[in-house]
Amino acid sequence: MPLPRFIAVIDIGKTNAKVVLIDAHTKQQLAARSTPNTVRQDGPYPHADVERLWAFMLESLGALQQEHGVDGISITTHGATAALLAGEHLALPVLDYEFSGPMQSAPAYGAVRPAFAETLSPLLPNGLNIGAQLFWQRQQFPEQFASVTQILTYPQYWAWRLSGVLASEVTSLGCHSDLWAPQQADFSSLVQRQGWRELFPAMRPAASVLGPITADIAGATGLLIDTPVTCGIHDSNASLLPHLGTHEEPFTILSTGTWTIAMTVGGNTDQLDPARDSLANVDAFGRPVPTARFMGGREFDMLAPNAAVPTPADVDAVIAGDVQALPSFMAGVGPFPSHVGCWTSDADALSPGQRSAAVSLYLALVTQACLGLCGMGRQIIIEGPFARNRLFAAALARLTGVPVLTSGDATGTSLGASMLFGGAAGSAAGTPAAPLDHAGFNAYANRWRARLA
Structure with a gap:
């Protein structure tokens, strides 16, 4: 083929959903449409508003x-999400992974879930393990x-709705789900023991074309009836x-959005700590990739609701005044899951730039802690919204001592998902970030670490 x-990428993040048009020849974004990814609170539990998303798509x-013009459709979504089909319809709503309901079964589930050594998937709160x-x-x-009748991970649910073809795929199954054993490249013992294996469709590569869109989709959108649809991929792996x-x-890719996810390609999994939200993702080729993460985008929005680009004076005021945020403001996740987030001084007294x-x-400091778990590459490439945060990149370059490059793409996930159709590998080299030049920053970082000791 x-x-x-012109590839339309359906990119469903936890906070926002987008449809982005990528020119596969130039690897440039031509257009984008976005909508909030709202969670419905009706029904038996909080769940994805799949019909609203479908209408938007x-x-x-x-x-x-x-x-x-659209020549192909590719799909990428956040992880920890599954759709349970009963024939052509959902048997139950698509559960929001931030819902705490699955923790009601925590003791019983803890007794049956596989060991970390098998799945490289830590026990996470709420519904962050699909198995839970x-x-x-x-x-x-x-x-x-x-x-x-079928269990579909989230990208493959949307691929099925577009093409009518059922599939399973490794990057979503291998995303802290408890359902996959990366070293064996097969479903985990949990899936076997619970009798779920027959509910998962046949495995297909993320880069495979499942088929063309259905006649109904062609009629609803004006797309050609032979428009192909890829199997789809987990968003961090798309990056x-x-x-x-x-x-x-x-090398380390830092994928940023609601989650800040550090993935060290070519690293080893020996340093992973299941108690500190580090794990192995599985890349599009089925290989384990040591990973550590925290909800950095969510925390930035919480802690700096009136964000402003900091001036050098703002940075100096914060460092000289020892103004620090200490983790974690999202309980139970990240490298400091048990530490309660707090400020060392009155955050309300700060200007928007200082804050x-x-x-x-x-x-940057929490990201450095993540790199201590997943391993630090010879260089770090920042993808997504944090690539536009110059102070974050500069501080990370100073803290790590390795080259830090910032991607010019608005989101690395959409470009990566577009590449499921093929084409030359490679991306823009990125812009090097100059390490933060402030005489007091090393001592500031040391004080931050000492407060967590």
Whole structure:
């Protein structure tokens, strides 16, 4: 199949959903449409508003077809999400992984989940392990669960709705789900023991084309009936794709959005600590990638709601005044899951620039702690929104002592997902970040670490 040129990427993040049009020849973004990814609170539990997202996707695809033309559709979504089908419909709503309900089954689930050595998947709070979701849903809704005919991870759910073809895929199954054993490249013992394996469709590579869109989709959007749809990929792994095979290993990709996720390609998994939210993701080729993460984007929005670009004076005021944010403001995740987030001084007295400076330094320090778990590459490439945060990049370069490059892409996930159709590997080299030049920063960082000791 010739490489489609204009690729519409459905990119569903935890906070926002987008449909982005990528020119596969130039690897440039031509257009983008976005909507908040809202969570519905009705029904049996908080859940994804899949019909609202579906209407947004169809409207966006139709508009992009009129404006530019669409030659192919690729899909990437956040992880820790599964759709339970009963035939052609959902047996249960698509559970929001931030819902705490699955923790009601924590003792019983803890007794059956595999060891970290098998899955490289830590026990996480709420519904962040898909295995915990499924276990709880079967206990709470036995009749509905008994009707389930297929379990689809989230990118493959949308691929099925577009193409009518069912598939399983390794990057979403290997995303702290408890469902995958990376070293064996197979489903985990949990899936076997719980009798779930027959509910998962056949495995397909993320880069495979499942088929063309259905006639109904063509009619609703104006797309050609033979428009191909890829199997789809987990969003953090989409960020990796443009870089695989293009850098000397080990190298670290820092994928930023709601989550800040450090992935060290070519690293080893020996330093991972399941108690500190470090794990192995599985890349598009099925290889374990040591990973550590925290909810950096969520914390930035919480701590700096009126964000402003810090001036040198703002940075100096924060460092000289020893104004620090200490982790963690999102309980149970990140490298400091048990530490309660707090400020060392009155954050309300800070100007927006000072507050943004303090939060940016905080994020760099937590990121450095993540790198101590997943391993630090010879260089660090920042993808996503934090690539635009110059102070964050400068502080990270100073803290790590390795080259830090910032990607010019608005999001690395969309470009990576577009590459599922093929084409040359590689991405823009990125812009080097000059290390933060402030005489007091080393002592500031040491004080921050001492407060967590």
